[in-house]
Amino acid sequence: MIQPITETIEIGGSEQPLYGPRSYQVLSGNDLGSQLLEISMGPHHPSTHGVFRMDVVLDGEEVVKLKPVFGYLHRNHEKIAENASYLASMPYTDRLDYFCSMTNNWAYAHAVEKLAGIKVPERAEYMRVILAELTRLVNHTALVGFLVNDLGALGTPLIYAFRERENILDVFEALSGARMMCNYMRFGGVRVDFTPDILKRITHIVDRYPSFLAEFEKLLVGNDIIMSRCQGVGVLTKELAIASSVTGPMLRASGVDYDIRKVDKYGIYDRFDFRVPLGDHGDVYDRLMIRFLEMHESLKILRQALKQFPQGGEHINPEVKLRNFRPKAGEAYGRIESPKGELGFYLISTGGNLPYRYRVRPPSLINLTILEDMCLGEKVADVIIILGSVDIVLGEVDR
Amino acid sequence: MKLDLITQNFPTTKWDEATQSLIVPHTDLLNVVDFIKNNPGFEMDYVSNVSGVDWLPKKEKVKAADGTETEVDKPGFLEVVYHFYSMKNRTGPITLRCRTENRENPIVPSITPLYRGAEFQEREIYDLYGVRFSGHPDLRRILMWDEFQDFPMRKDYQEPDDYEWEPTPHDEVLEKAKHHYSSDAAKS
Numbered sequence: 001m002i003q004p005i006t007e008t009i010e011i012g013g014s015e016q017p018l019y020g021p022r023s024y025q026v027l028s029g030n031d032l033g034s035q036l037l038e039i040s041m042g043p044h045h046p047s048t049h050g051v052f053r054m055d056v057v058l059d060g061e062e063v064v065k066l067k068p069v070f071g072y073l074h075r076n077h078e079k080i081a082e083n084a085s086y087l088a089s090m091p092y093t094d095r096l097d098y099f100c101s102m103t104n105n106w107a108y109a110h111a112v113e114k115l116a117g118i119k120v121p122e123r124a125e126y127m128r129v130i131l132a133e134l135t136r137l138v139n140h141t142a143l144v145g146f147l148v149n150d151l152g153a154l155g156t157p158l159i160y161a162f163r164e165r166e167n168i169l170d171v172f173e174a175l176s177g178a179r180m181m182c183n184y185m186r187f188g189g190v191r192v193d194f195t196p197d198i199l200k201r202i203t204h205i206v207d208r209y210p211s212f213l214a215e216f217e218k219l220l221v222g223n224d225i226i227m228s229r230c231q232g233v234g235v236l237t238k239e240l241a242i243a244s245s246v247t248g249p250m251l252r253a254s255g256v257d258y259d260i261r262k263v264d265k266y267g268i269y270d271r272f273d274f275r276v277p278l279g280d281h282g283d284v285y286d287r288l289m290i291r292f293l294e295m296h297e298s299l300k301i302l303r304q305a306l307k308q309f310p311q312g313g314e315h316i317n318p319e320v321k322l323r324n325f326r327p328k329a330g331e332a333y334g335r336i337e338s339p340k341g342e343l344g345f346y347l348i349s350t351g352g353n354l355p356y357r358y359r360v361r362p363p364s365l366i367n368l369t370i371l372e373d374m375c376l377g378e379k380v381a382d383v384i385i386i387l388g389s390v391d392i393v394l395g396e397v398d399r
Numbered sequence: 400m401k402l403d404l405i406t407q408n409f410p411t412t413k414w415d416e417a418t419q420s421l422i423v424p425h426t427d428l429l430n431v432v433d434f435i436k437n438n439p440g441f442e443m444d445y446v447s448n449v450s451g452v453d454w455l456p457k458k459e460k461v462k463a464a465d466g467t468e469t470e471v472d473k474p475g476f477l478e479v480v481y482h483f484y485s486m487k488n489r490t491g492p493i494t495l496r497c498r499t500e501n502r503e504n505p506i507v508p509s510i511t512p513l514y515r516g517a518e519f520q521e522r523e524i525y526d527l528y529g530v531r532f533s534g535h536p537d538l539r540r541i542l543m544w545d546e547f548q549d550f551p552m553r554k555d556y557q558e559p560d561d562y563e564w565e566p567t568p569h570d571e572v573l574e575k576a577k578h579h580y581s582s583d584a585a586k587s
Contacts, residue, residue, distance in 0.1 A: 333448060
């Protein structure tokens with residue numbers, strides 16, 4: 001017969017069994033006489049998605065203060081654009097958010113068209129919508145991959161995401177000559193027309209994307225580890241989200257129904273039937289799910305756009321003189337719903353061939369305003385996924 | 400939108416037809432912003448864009464009554480432009496322009512206590528234009544490094560003399576070299 005072991009050990013002033021369950025008194029950092037620890041996260045760490053640094057003060061593992069530090073990639077894009085002609089800034093907008101060059105191009109073209117009063121032909125509008133929604137697919141797919149990468153699932157889901165992204169980038173390359181630096185939109189239209197082959201390839205991608213999404217969702221959405229790591233972490237309330245000018249999927253994950261495609265109806269977005277998914281809790285899991293739901297809506301728009309795509313027509317307004325482009329004096333603020341949020345361009349013209357003022361309203365930078373509030377009281381490992389769910393690109397933050 | 404409601408309540412503001420915006424003196428800015436945030440007709444709960452603009456001093460020709468033209472010096476100023484939208488009512492934008500008195504000591508009240516979203520944008524304008532926002536909780540440089548002295552987005556910004564010797568200088572580098580050797584930096 002085996003005798004039970006009854007030896008005890010004294011821990012923290014109380015007798016506890018040597019083997020078997022013990023009761024511990026949980027001590028907080030201050031009871032142990034510990035000090036706060038200030039650490040610098042980044043800028044040379046892959047989890048910060050570029051050269052981004054966070055000055056974090058920790059009490060044990062809990063964040064008590066966090067200050068984002070950036071500017072390492074600052075090249076004063078606005079000053080360069082103020083010393084270049086209107087058209088010459090178009091390729092530079094690709095370099096802002098290098099994941100979504102098509103939407104960057106569109107936002108800039110949209111602002112200039114507003115400034116100069118340029119009409120866009122219908123065919124070009126359809127091409128822009130198709131490319132913008134493909135860009136949204138690229139961005140959201142890659143973001144989900146990166147976020148899961150931040151959670152510790154190194155590699156595999158990201159490679160799945162990149163495999164699909166590459167198919168879309170192949171179309172962009174066939175169309176514009178570059179995978180990421182597309183430089184494709186022009187004031188009053190786009191640079192080159194779609195060929196039937198391009199349309200066929202896009203249709204092929206749109207047809208097979210749902211099966212990829214189904215596989216990806218099955219892998220990630222109901223996953224226990226992802227749910228326990230993401231749910232209830234980094235909560236952003238509705239009121240704070242509005243007050244801090246957060247836009248894009250992050251705003252909608254907090255439950256605010258504000259999508260510029262619906263509000264402004266720029267381009268031809270009023271012709272499509274799509275819904276705006278909203279989150280309930282505003283945590284990291286909601287932000288992850290919003291991206292999946294938005295991809296489904298993007299596919300819906302793509303199917304309708306491909307169906308309605310006009311047979312003939314101009315791809316660019318022939319009356320626009322792109323060389324020696326001089327809009328009349330005035331100003332315009334044009335904004336579109338880029339995959340990351342509201343991307344706006346504010347232009348002031350004094351009648352010359354250079355913009356007097358060229359300002360980019362970067363969604364990545366402004367969504368970071370609230371990073372500290374989301375991270376306070378969270379564990380240090382969760383800071384990484386909260387940052388990952390914000391979806392930043394440092395080319396746009398630093399400009 | 401009932402923009403004349405603002406001009407009625409705040410007679411110091413002026414509607415600018417050319418830019419479709421409201422020019423607000425910096426003494427009244429916070430009152431106007433508070434008004435458009437809370438008045439049920441506006442409810443502008445979302446500040447989308449805050450940008451700085453630099454206007455250099457210029458000479459303007461003014462025609463007198465007898466037909467003679469005289470040149471008048473117009474002082475330069477810095478301008479902060481706000482674009483407000485309402486997420487609740489889905490209206491907007493309302494554009495406000497707040498001008499500083501001069502370019503040497505530009506001060507504008509900060510709207511960050513009312514709108515958190517202006518925090519980084521105001522820091523950026525401070526960093527690149529040198530506008531000081533009174534009442535900003537954390538007014539530091541944001542894109543440039545802390546030791547940087549000048550304000551690079553100003554229209555009269557001079558690049559620092561960072562000339563380095565080259566064996567065959569031409570074009571821009573030659574200009575830089577000429578400037579460098581004629582300046583005091585080279586003599587010392």
